Every structure is written in structure tokens, then in C-alpha cells.
Amino acid sequence: MPVLGLPRTVWWLVLARAINRLGAFSMAFLTVLVTAGFGADTVTAGLISAAFGLATIPSRLLGGVLADRFGRRRTIVAGLTGCALAQAGIAMSGSVAMVAVFAVLLGLAFEIYEPPSQAMVADAVRPERRAQAFSLFNTALAVGGMGAGLIAAGLGRWDLRWLFVVDAVTCLACAVVIRLVLPADSPARRAADLPVDRPADRPAQRLVRRVFAPFRAEVAGAEARAVWRDRSLLVLLASGTFFALIYMQVMMALPLALTRRGLEAADAGLLSTLSAVVMVLCQPLLRRTATTLSHHAAMACGYLLLAAGLAGYAVADGLPGHLAATVVWSVGDVLMFGRSYALVADIAPEHARGRYLSVFGTSWGIATVVAPLCSTQLLDRAGPVGLWSALACTCLLLAAAQLTLIRPLLDRSAAGTAPAARSPER
Template sequence: MPRTVWLLVAARAINRLGAFSLPFLTVLISTDFGASATTAGLLSAAFGLATIPSRLAGGRLAARLGRRRTIVLGLTGCALAQLGIAAAGSLAAVAAFAILLGLAFELYEPPSQGMIADAVGPAERVRAYGLLNAALAAGGTGAGLIAAALGRWDLRWLFVADALTCLACALVLRTALPADRPRRASAPTGRGGEPEPVQVQPWRDRALWAMCAAGTVFALVSMQIVVALPLALERIGFAPADAGLLFTASAVTVVAAQPALRLPRLAGLPAHAALALGYALMAAGLAGYAVAHTLPSLLAATAVWSLGDVLVLARAFGVVADLAPPGGTDRYLAVYGISWGIATTAAPVTATQLLAHVGVAALWAAAAGLCLALAAAQLLVVGPLVSRRTSPHRTAAAKAAAGAPSGPRG
């Protein structure tokens, strides 16, 4: 992997190590300001909604201001908003800073994901995005331990510590990443060998729309696991805190599974087949949750769906990056990423309503059914639509990245 990839992966792990405050936002609102559970939930939903324009702004700012500047701006904005939450003296102030946090929260993602896509060839993108996913998982494991220590002291210190990791990450990347250079989307087939500007129009790309639709359903399932698992465990006789053990097992599985991405049989699978396999594994793991009543069976189900998560995340970002024209990677990844903002807003509602009205087993069965539907859609609709996409600039770029000549031989 190029140095840029390792820098972004390491910085993401540092940033994730401090990203333990958000799950405690509703707790802080309820305990320190006496707000009702409904009010706390609405403020958390407002944060989730704010991440949607944040993701789109990240893609546009990366093209206009530069990737490094956008990354530093996003991380610094997150730090300031976190410090504002920690120092807030009223519920209105917390609400304002929570929304500001959402508006800065996703600025980092499109430029960092775009830098990774451009730093490696198409054949290495799956591994590179897999490393990024593993960094998030590894950082999340340590984040839980830090949260357990600081949270017993004062919840506000969680936001202070999170802000400090954001500032540390911003400083490292501002110093170590290459300077921003003007970029524009272009096709390498212009007259006289000069690049011709092309318009980046992700909203008109049917293949990207198909990936976004599948990605939104996948993100909804993923966020429902985060929201519902502690509540579901309590209903089947476990302590809600046992969810931390299962999330740790998931993180360990994600990290340990990274070498598998390079196995010839797995790496050689077409993208649509690998994504369908990932969705099927997630369905199997979630179906295991529906019938599990012991800790070993819950751990086994967690490992299975986590393996599916590894396959889906690494491949999906690679497919979206391949769809983008040269210079348009940030915008494409930004549009694809709003699926997580939608899921973050919707999952607390769908998960709690399903638990209240149909129960634990039906909740996990429904999530497994959605994953099976995604696997079928990937094979029958999304995969063929993406495969039919032909673009001269993509073909030439892929050949150049692979070291192949872009013109006829001879």
C-alpha cells in the first residue's frame, strides 16, 4: 500500500479511538438537562439528518478547496462542536452544537476515500478499503474501553477526549499528506493527447443510483444492529452491556478477516458475486441471532455477519470508485455515503418499533430477509446494471493503473 493509504488508515484509527462520545449524547441530554427520552431521541435524529448535507458538502469542498483542506476542516469542525457540547450550559446550546457536529461530521469521508481510490490501482482498492474498515474496527475496540473509564467520571469528558483525538488526527494529516493541487474531472482521450474536461453528474448515473439504493438498505440493517442489539439482549435474559462483548467480537473478526480478502478465489470473484456472498453471510448471521439463546451461539452469529460486513464494505466502495470519472471520485463517494445518514436517522425508529410490535426473533428475521433480498438484487439487477456501464475514460484509466497500454498493440 502507498504511504498515503497507510497515513489515512492510521489517522482513521486514531480518530475512531476517540469516537466513543456519540452513543452517550442522548444520555447526556437526559441526565444533565432532564430532557425526556423523546426529546433526546429527536436531537439524535437531528444530528443524523445533518450528516447528509455534510457528506455531500465533503465531496464538493474536496473538488473546490482540495482534499487535505477539507479533511482538516472537517476534523477541526468536529473538535470545536464536541468542545461546545462539553461546555454547554443549556439544552438549546447542546442542540445547536449537536447539529453543528453533524454538519462537520462527514466532511472527512469523501476526500479521504477518494484519496485512497486514487492512490492505488483498481485491483488493490478492495484491500485498501478493507484496511480502512479494519482500522475503524480496531479503533472502536479501544474506544469502548476508554468510554468505560471516562464515562464513570463525567460524561462531558468523553466529548473533550473525542475533540482532542480529532485535533490530533487533523494535525497529523495536515503535516503528512501531500499539499492540495487543483483538480478537475477529465477524460484522458482529448485531442492531441490533452485531457478533456468532463462533467461529474453522479445524480444522473443509474448504476450509482442502484448502488445507493442497495447501500441504503445495507446501512439500515447495520445501524439496526447497533441500535437494537443491547435492547434485544435484555429481552432474552442478557445484560444490555453484553452487547459490548459482541461488538468487540465483531471488531476482532473484521481485523482478523483482512488477509482473506487477498485469497485468490475470493479476490477473483466479480464484484456482484462478492457483494451477494457478503449479503448472504450477513443474512445467515442475523438469522442466527433470531434463534440464539446462549452466549456462544450469539458470538458465532456475530462472527458470521461480521464476515459478510467485511466483504460488502470493501467491495462496495471499490465499485463506486470505479464508476466515477477521473477527478469525480469524491463526488461519487459523497453521494453513495448519504445512505449512512439516512440509515442513522431511520434505524432508531425502525428498530424500536419492530422490537415493540413483533419481538426479538421477528426483528432479526426481518433483517436477515432484507439481506437475502439484497443478495438477489445484486445478482439480478444491480450487478448487471453496473457491469453494462461502459465509459472510455474508465477503461483507459483502468488500463493505465494496471500498467497496460491504452492504445492498440503493434
């Protein structure tokens, strides 16, 4: 029975995501564990963290392949179980080398559950409600993060290894919830998605063909196109990467920027909590605007609100100003996040949603690697005013691009695509 217009499957996924996020605080302390626990230098700790971030990019792509090939629920459970094992490995590591190995393994498993869970949301919800469902999915991440900070504050004072133990337990708990309450995967697979082995193929050739065959998306009639050749998806990936870069720079640079203004770095936690509260309170607003604003109009408005909030950071000199600016950009975040994933789900063939969402999701992996470099350079060279002003101007450019470039391209692509290539309206 639907709750607030959304199927129970979505709510179970939201709950599982919140549980998983509740424990996903340990990676923020990985560098501290490497330096304080093993006596390594900060350069080594940074390299290990960077290796983890790079490993999350193929992890998300693998999640999309497995989701479309073997099923959503199986892939989610496998990914979360892999995360739990890697987290436990970090907790039990006896050397920096072991920590590095398990950190890379964790990165390779870390994003596997994202594409199948997002594809399951898109499968369960009518197109006009996808933006609300994806926004709620993002809100669960923020709400879980609020509790995660409290847990980290308590356990981190005791022993940093316990942070990774608790994270492993929450991953397993999330996997159990998914396995018990979500519908089973359909045993049938599309023949078009299955690779065909040739008698002359060597074992290695067969393995390569089976790994990469799922990325061939079959569309209407005899036409076929690869996921990576879909211009609409690549344009959304480009804009999504810029948005992810902005978002990650805000998260990573905010504590440093606050100290430059004479405030406490810990005030960033207060701003993060306020953002999560705003996202929860804005859910009814998003539901009411779902039918009145198109995805492109809503995203343009979101970029404008984000620009206004970041401009507020640029001129704010005290905590009240930063609190007000946080409210503004958080409303913009609500409008954009759900709409962007809804656009990707709309352009994806039904049997390839996992792959489309996984490709789009690589924007966050790219941002995780690039954002620290950009934000620290901007902060050192231009100060807080220059940093926030540059990000605000980027948001304005993205708002203009959404209406003048992205919308016309997607409209032309939709007009020139046969109805059978898209998922059926439900």
C-alpha cells in the same frame, strides 16, 4: 514503499481514522448529558440526537464538493477541526439550547472528512486493490471503537463533559497527522469544475452557482451529466442504503434483543469486540480473494453470510450462539464493505470521486435516522425472532439483486461509456 501491497498513504489514513474513532464515542452519551446534566426530558434529548443525525447528510455531500474543488487533505483537516470546535462547544455549553446548536454544528462537520479520505484511498490504490484498502479502512473504525469503549467506560463514570473534551482532542490529533504526513493537494483545478459568473448575476446567484457547480461532472467530449443522474450510482446508493439500514439496526437493536432473551445488554459490547477481531483476522483472506472473486460475487457471498449470521441470532437463546452468529456475519461484512466502495470508485470519473463517494455515503445518514424507528417497531411487534428473520430475508433479496439486477446494469453502463470517462488504469 508499499506495505502489504498498499501505499503508505493508505496506512496513514487508516491510522488517522483509528485515532479519530478512538475518541468518537461521545455522541452515544449525548442524550445522557442532555437528560442527566441539564434535566431535560427524553423527548428533547431524542430530538437533539435526531437533529444531529439529519445534519450529517448534507455534511457528507459538502465533504465531496470540497474534496473535488479544494483538495482532499485540506478538506479532511477542515472537517476534523470543525468537529473538534463543535465538541468543545458541547463540553462548555451551559444550557440545553447551546447543546442543541453545537450538536447540529457537529453534525454539519461530522462527515466532511469521509468523502475526501475515501477518495484519497481510491486515488492511491490500483483498482484491483481498492476493495482491500476500503475494508482495511473500515477495520480501523472497528478497532478504534474497541478502545473507545474502554475510554468511555472510564471517563463516563467521572464527568460526561470530559468525553466531549477527549473527542475534540482526538479530532485535532487526527487533523495534525493528516496535515503532516499526507501529500499536499495539487494546486491545479479542472477548468470544467469552475463556475462561470455572468455580469448580470446578483451576488446571491453567484454564490448559489459556486456552491452547486462542482456537482456538474464533465465526461468525454462535450457530454456532461450530473452526479445525481448517474443510474449506476443511484442503484448502488439504493442497495447501499438497504445494507446500511440492516447494519445500523443490528447495532441499535442488539442490546434490546439480548435483554428480551434474558441476557445482559452489556453483552452487545462483547459481540462488537468479537466482530472487530474477526474483521482484523479476515484481512489476509480478503487479499487472497481480491483477484479470484469479482466485486459482485464477493458481495453476494457477503450478503449470504450476513443472512446466515442474522438467522443465527434468530434461533440463538444463549451467549455462545450469539457469539457464533457474530463471527459469521462479521466475515460477510468484511466482504461487502470494501467491495461496495470499490464499485463506486470504479464508476466515478477521476476528478469526481469525492462527489460520487459522498453521494453514496449518504446511505449511512439515512440509515442513522430510519434504523431506530424500524428496529424498535419490529422488535415490539415481532420480537427478536421476527426482527432477525426479517433482516436475514432482506439480505437474501439483496444477494439476488446484486447478481440479477446490479451487475447487469453496471456492465451495460461500463460497456456504453467511453474509456476517457473513467479514471485511467494504473
